[in-house]
Amino acid sequence: MKKFMDDDFLLSTETAKKLYHEYAEVMPVLDYHCHISPQEIYEDRKFENITQAWLEADHYKWRQMRSNGVEEKYITGDASDREKFQKWAETLEMAIGNPLYHWSHLELKKYFGYTGYLNSGTAEEVWNLCNEKLAQDDMTARNLIRQSDVTLICTTDDPADSLEWHQKIASDKSFDVQVLPAWRPDKAMNLEKPDYTDYLKKLSEVSGVEINSFKALTDALKKRLDFFEENGCRISDHSLEYVMYAPASDEEIETIFAKRLAGEAVSRQEELKFKTAFMTVMGKEYHKKNWVMQIHYGVKRDNNRRVFESLGPDAGIDCINNYAPSAEMADYLNALAKTDELPKTVLYSLNPTDNASIGTIIGCFQNSSAVGKIQQGSAWWFNDNKTGMTEQMISLANLGLLGNFIGMLTDSRSFLSYTRHEYFRRIMCELIGGWVENGEYPEDYTALEKIVKGISYRNAVRYFGFDLEI
Numbered sequence: 001m002k003k004f005m006d007d008d009f010l011l012s013t014e015t016a017k018k019l020y021h022e023y024a025e026v027m028p029v030l031d032y033h034c035h036i037s038p039q040e041i042y043e044d045r046k047f048e049n050i051t052q053a054w055l056e057a058d059h060y061k062w063r064q065m066r067s068n069g070v071e072e073k074y075i076t077g078d079a080s081d082r083e084k085f086q087k088w089a090e091t092l093e094m095a096i097g098n099p100l101y102h103w104s105h106l107e108l109k110k111y112f113g114y115t116g117y118l119n120s121g122t123a124e125e126v127w128n129l130c131n132e133k134l135a136q137d138d139m140t141a142r143n144l145i146r147q148s149d150v151t152l153i154c155t156t157d158d159p160a161d162s163l164e165w166h167q168k169i170a171s172d173k174s175f176d177v178q179v180l181p182a183w184r185p186d187k188a189m190n191l192e193k194p195d196y197t198d199y200l201k202k203l204s205e206v207s208g209v210e211i212n213s214f215k216a217l218t219d220a221l222k223k224r225l226d227f228f229e230e231n232g233c234r235i236s237d238h239s240l241e242y243v244m245y246a247p248a249s250d251e252e253i254e255t256i257f258a259k260r261l262a263g264e265a266v267s268r269q270e271e272l273k274f275k276t277a278f279m280t281v282m283g284k285e286y287h288k289k290n291w292v293m294q295i296h297y298g299v300k301r302d303n304n305r306r307v308f309e310s311l312g313p314d315a316g317i318d319c320i321n322n323y324a325p326s327a328e329m330a331d332y333l334n335a336l337a338k339t340d341e342l343p344k345t346v347l348y349s350l351n352p353t354d355n356a357s358i359g360t361i362i363g364c365f366q367n368s369s370a371v372g373k374i375q376q377g378s379a380w381w382f383n384d385n386k387t388g389m390t391e392q393m394i395s396l397a398n399l400g401l402l403g404n405f406i407g408m409l410t411d412s413r414s415f416l417s418y419t420r421h422e423y424f425r426r427i428m429c430e431l432i433g434g435w436v437e438n439g440e441y442p443e444d445y446t447a448l449e450k451i452v453k454g455i456s457y458r459n460a461v462r463y464f465g466f467d468l469e470i
Contacts, residue, residue, distance in 0.1 A: 004117065005105055010386070010426040015443070016433025019452050024425035027457040029150045029418055032464060033182065033237060033294065033409040038155050038165035040415075041179055042172070045141040050130035051081035054107075055088055057413040060100060063316035065091045076311055082127065089123035099385040099423070106419035111144065141415050145177055148418035151468050154235055157181040159188055159224040160199075160206045163231045170232070178466070183228050183236040183291075188221060189278045191260045192271050200261075214250075214257040214274075218281050225285055234464055236286055238279070240297040243325035245332045247280075248273040276332070283336045286343035292464055293343045296380065298323065298350035320350050320382060326357040333365050333374070344370055344463065346406070348377035355392055359399030372404035372463065380411065384420065389427045403451045406460040425456055 002008070011017045047053040055061055055075075065075045068091040073079045075087070095101040108114040108126065112133050118126050133139055138147070145153070157163065161181070169179045187199045204211045207220035246269065248256075256270045266274070286293045302308040304317040329347065336342035342365060347358050355376070362374040376396050379388040396402050408424035410417050429452060435441045436448070458470045 005102075005109065005115075010423075010430055011433070012430060013433045013437045015436045016430045018445075019433050019448060020426055020429035023449050023452040024429050024456045025422075027425075027453055029148055029421050030457055030460045030466070030468070031150055031153045031410045031418070032235060032406075032460055033154055033156070033411055034417075035156050035411070035413045036153070036415060037413075038169060038179055038181075040141050041145070041153075041175075042165045042168045043141075044143075045415075046139070047134050048131075049081050049085075049134065050127060051085045051088075053130075053134065053414065053416055054104075055084055057314075059314050059316035061088060061091075064095060064098065064100060066316065067091075068094055072310075076315070085127055086120070086123050089118050089126070090120045093119035102386075102423060103417070103420060106422060107416045110419050110422075111139070111147065111416055142175055142177075144415040145418075150177055150418060152178040152180065152466055154180050154182040156184045156237060157228075157233075159183065159185050159221055159228070160202050162206070163228070166231055178232070178468075180232040180234065181228055182294075183225065183233055184238070185221065185236070185282065186239050188217065189238075189275055191257070191266060191274055197261065197263070212261070214253050214277070217257070221282070222285060225289065229289055229291075233291070234466070235292045235294060236282065237294040238282075238296065239299070240275075240295060241299060241301065241321055242272075242323060243295070243297050243328045243332065244272040244276050244279075245328040245335070246272040246276045247335070248277065253277045279332065280335055283332075283343060283345075284339075284341045287336070287341045290465070291343060292346060294346045294348070294377065296348045296350070296377075297321075297325065298354065299381070322351065326354075326361060329358075330361050330364065333361070337365055342373075344373050344375075346375040346377045348380040350381055350383070352379075352383050352388060352391060355395035356399065359395050363400060370463070372401065372406070372459070375404075375406055375463070376400070377406075378408050378424070384411070384424075386427055389424060390431055393428065393431055403454060404459060405455050406463050407455045407457070421456075428452070428455060 008017055011020055062075050065087055070087045070091060074084050092101060092104055105117060108118065112130050114126060114129055116122060163181055166179060166181050169175060188203060190196065200211045200217070203220055207223045209216055209220035209223060211217050211220055253274060256266055256274050260266050283293055298321045299318050300321040301318045302313060303319055307315050307317050333342060333345065347362065349358060358376045362376055365374045367373060376392070378384070379392040383392065393402060393405070396405060408421050410420055412420070432441070432448065432452065436443055461468045461470045
């Protein structure tokens, strides 16, 4: 029997162990998509206790605590931090087979030196150990990033954001990790939302453009794109429930937009036409700037209205949308490709049944302008577990070039989540090592080193064009 989470955790063959320990483990971390706060990085936040660092905004954990029958007061309510931690320990004890069990113990081992396991009985010991460590100066937000060997972070930022904290970090020469904004224009696109016109007023103010038409909206966004580019942005990110492709004339889009500005409701079809026009304009702008466009889709959000009305979005009440938009996605990419305005694009679906669909779509739009120009993104959200990651990589290998894959991202709000890269790399090395051991790929360590180091780090540096050594 293997020891729990030893140095060869998830590695079952000698080849897998060699690939991980000699190639993957030594590579830095490039976190090209996350939700951590640039303000907390600049201010070098120091956490008072492990509950603040672990549970404060982690809806992955909230969801599982509810599954364990925990009262909301111990999740997002007014219970003490110690009480919340105890409830999380009791929940984790039941999470056999869940990636949170692995992530939590990887974090305890890496950042706190704890090699036991967290449950209801060890909670007090772990609470005291973690809090003692967090009180040390080397456990602040910046130092956690340094400990994790992170070279660059891309946060998630609205077009109306001032980017104040990014600018302050960039001017602070004492911190050598790049922290760049990533353009997330969902609020500018989601005209069906009740607060849409309020958002447009804010966007008008920061852009200096009176938004009274769709053209004015795009003019305002182009000005903000320039501002983001001046502050180092090279990546966009879109969150879509559905991938749509419903083209319409410029006149029809202006009519739909005017209708919404007048306070009238728009139909579902009008919404899809507007969003198609919006995404088409954005895609062309990204191409001009040589930015990467990321598209996350396949989520049905805010399903439990009672919880949503109490806590708002990102509360752990989202689910997979059972929708396979292969035709619509292909049509959207084709609309940009036919005028040679398709940017580098990364596609992520929350529905794992879309893996093969994405694999066939990306192959239609590859060309010599970039290696792996259209990428299937790493297994995302409900799929960033051992099974989901393995299936995503196998599908990508079957239908494309796994060796050109840009690998893992953190997609987290926690400064302790960088061990997700370790988790991914172990799973990746186990998969590739198994192919070698089974005679499906030669024991050519020159090629294997290139592939493993590429997927771990180097491919993403090249793909996004970041100013980093590889």
